[in-house]
Amino acid sequence: MARYFGGLDWGESHHDMAVIDQDGTVVTQLRITNTADGLAELLAALRQVKRNRRDIPIGIETGRGLIVAGLRKAGQPVVVLNPTQVARYRDRLSAQRKKSDRSDAKLLAHVLRVDGDAHRPVPASTPRAEAIRELARAHRKTTHDARHTAARLRSRLHEFFPAALDAWPSQGGLTRSDARTILTAAPTPAKAARLTHRRLEDLLTAAGRTRQIADEADRLFHLFRGRALRQPPEIEDAMGHQSSALLAQLDVALTTAARLLDQVEYLVDQHPQAPIYRSMPGVGPIxxxxxxxxxxxxxxxxxxARNLRAYCAATPITWASGGSHRHSHRRNANPILAEAGHLWAFAALTRSPGARALYDRRREAGDRHAAALRRLYAHLLGSLHHCLRHAVPYSESRAFPANDEPADQSTQ
Structure with a gap:
């Protein structure tokens, strides 16, 4: 039975598609628009090549966009190819450094023809899971933006208003509601020095503080009136306007992040796998x-479980050549899962005695903090895989049997 492979070079306004047979001969090639009519034209062309068009995998360099969503909804197998890998394939077809949309579509089809077994189709996740992914990514991006804006604000205050940094010295102190409320009302040292005890108490109350309001107001009152270096009034006022603008950006980012998190929690509550994830130690709403x-x-x-660990960057890469043999952790991986793994393992240390014991054993064996957390992350992923496969909640006694080493030592 003849086999066919498709390639789709994605563009903003149009896409180029090519279909080749198992010998590499181009069967059909066309350009479509990024519209419903374009999608219908593409599916009709595939159906002319083979009656059961679903037997033709389509290689593309992105897993997002309307055309990909349309193909998946139509049941067409879509294989997302890494652009870096595709670029290396280009040299196999031609020694000349040339590039075009038509040739790229043919190249993507050739990748599937030659090494299709090494690439998997896009997972068949439900729309609800994909919606959770989109919102969770947006929440992560917004929280990162908030931290970046807070860092810029801290840098600006350091140049003309060091008393504000002394008032909220912690790394995330400027993201607190009371800090933002007071700095919005008094963005410069001159304005802060004019704040009275009563005014400070009112601002702290408006920010949501309920305890030790008088003591906190007295602390801030003396800090803002303390002796300090000052910029000239005109420059101080200009810097105050910049700080006010950064505060406004920070407020928007934090408000947006909170709203996105509410939406994430709402969708997660409706997903049948949510109780399993929440049963894992150290896993909260985020x-x-x-x-x-x-x-x-x-x-x-x-x-x-090993497939899951590899995808989550929890298994090492082995480098072996001649007498050289060493391990290193994966760096080219999903950054969201790599970050989540570090946070998950760290949070599990105080919520799971078994996790703490495993971490301590790895530290005693010579692992550094990050390496020990990666080992713990790999073990937790094994437990998660078991729980999802059998639809059972997490069990501490099964995940960490007493006095036993982790079952899979291949994650070194």
Whole structure:
């Protein structure tokens, strides 16, 4: 039976598609628009090549966009190819450094023809899981933007208003509601020095503080009136306007992040796998959304726990050549899962005695903090894979049998 392979070079306004047979001969090639008519034209062309068009996998360099969503909804197998890998394939077809949309579509089809077994189709996750992924990613991006804006604000205050940094010295102190409320009312040292005890108490109350309001107001009153270096009034006022603008950006970012998190929790509550994720030690609302969103709910995506660990960057890479043999952790991986793994393992240390014992054993064996957390992350992923496969909640006694080393030592 003849086999066919498709390639789709994605563009903003149009896409180029090519279909080749098992010998590499181009069967059809066309350009479509990024519209419903374009999608219908593409599917009709595939059907002319083979009556059962679903037997033709389509290679593309992105897993997002309307055309990909349309193909998946139509049941067409879509294989997302890494652009870096595709670029290396280009040299196999021609020694000349040339590039075009038509040739790129043909190249993507050739990748599937030559090494199709090394690439898997897009997971068949449910729309709800994909919606969780989109919202969780947006929440993560917004929280990162908030931290970046807070860092810019801290840098600006250091140049003309060091008393504000002394008032809220912690790394995330400027993101607190009371700090933002007071700095919005008094963005310069001159205005802060004019704040009375009563005014400070009113601002703290408006910010939501309920305890030790008088003591906090007295502390801030003396800090703002303390002796300090000052910029000239005109420069101080200009810097105050910049700080006010950064405060406004920070307020928007934090408000947006809170609203997105509410939406993530709402969708997660409706997902049948949510109780399993939440039963894992150290997994709260944020990690539940990120893990569930990135891993999806396709039951056949990860056949073994080792497959899951490799995708989550929890298994090392072995470098062996001649007499040289060493291990290193994966760096080219999903950054969201890598970050979530570090947070998950760290949070599990205080919520799971078994996790703490495993971490301590790895530290005693010579692992550094990050390496020990990666080992713990790998073990937790094994437990998660078991729980999802058998639809059972987490069990501490099964995940960490007493006085036993982790079952899979291949994650070194």
């Amino acid at each position: 990690l539940t959304g990120r893990l569930l969103g990135e891993l999806g709910d396709d039951p056949g995506r990860f056949a073994t």
